[in-house]
Amino acid sequence: MSLAIKEDAARSRAAALLGPAGPGVGNKEIRFTVSTKGSGVGPEATRRLLRLIDQERIVGRLELVETLGLRPDPEHSRRSLADAWQEALEALPSDWSDLVAEIELDSSADVDRAAVLCAPINPMQLSTGRPGFRFRCASRFGYGASAGMVGRCLARLDEADITGRVRITRVLSDVQPLGTQGATFAVGRRPS
Numbered sequence: 001m002s003l004a005i006k007e008d009a010a011r012s013r014a015a016a017l018l019g020p021a022g023p024g025v026g027n028k029e030i031r032f033t034v035s036t037k038g039s040g041v042g043p044e045a046t047r048r049l050l051r052l053i054d055q056e057r058i059v060g061r062l063e064l065v066e067t068l069g070l071r072p073d074p075e076h077s078r079r080s081l082a083d084a085w086q087e088a089l090e091a092l093p094s095d096w097s098d099l100v101a102e103i104e105l106d107s108s109a110d111v112d113r114a115a116v117l118c119a120p121i122n123p124m125q126l127s128t129g130r131p132g133f134r135f136r137c138a139s140r141f142g143y144g145a146s147a148g149m150v151g152r153c154l155a156r157l158d159e160a161d162i163t164g165r166v167r168i169t170r171v172l173s174d175v176q177p178l179g180t181q182g183a184t185f186a187v188g189r190r191p192s
Helices: 008-017 043-055 081-090 108-117 147-159
Strands: 002-004 024-026 029-031 061-063 096-105 132-138 164-173
Touching: 008 024, 008 029, 008 043, 081 147, 081 164, 096 108, 096 147, 108 132, 108 147, 132 147
Parallel strands: none
Antiparallel strands: 002 029, 002 061, 024 029, 096 132, 096 164
């Protein structure tokens, strides 16, 4: 990206505000890179930094200089979370009883809204630093939401245009708990 600003003082201040993006300053413009692959500042962080520049009423012209890689067509490449959940369930053995899964969101701006929409599945924030949640699901009995409830919560995210990925991280088959609610999964040092 290139941000052209005519005034030297304003350009200097804008470069300071864009500091987390590692900008380069020269010839009346500021250049910086936005990445969706985690190698630099992401689109949401860039929006926040540009809002700071707007709040200081710094006038400039923002321009896309170059893109690397192909941009997927959002109509064709976007897969619904509810469909991804059904596909993940179909890949499981027929006698699965308990599982732990994760919803990784594409944008950290969606975390709060997604947590409200997924409240029935008791979402727990990911410990990896990525935006999203971990949850438990039980096939017939035990601790965790039912597969149908998970599907409905993911459909709510789809309806709210909250995008991401869902994946099953741990699964147990043919567990018959006796005198307990179900299996205990140890994730890191704490049971999940």
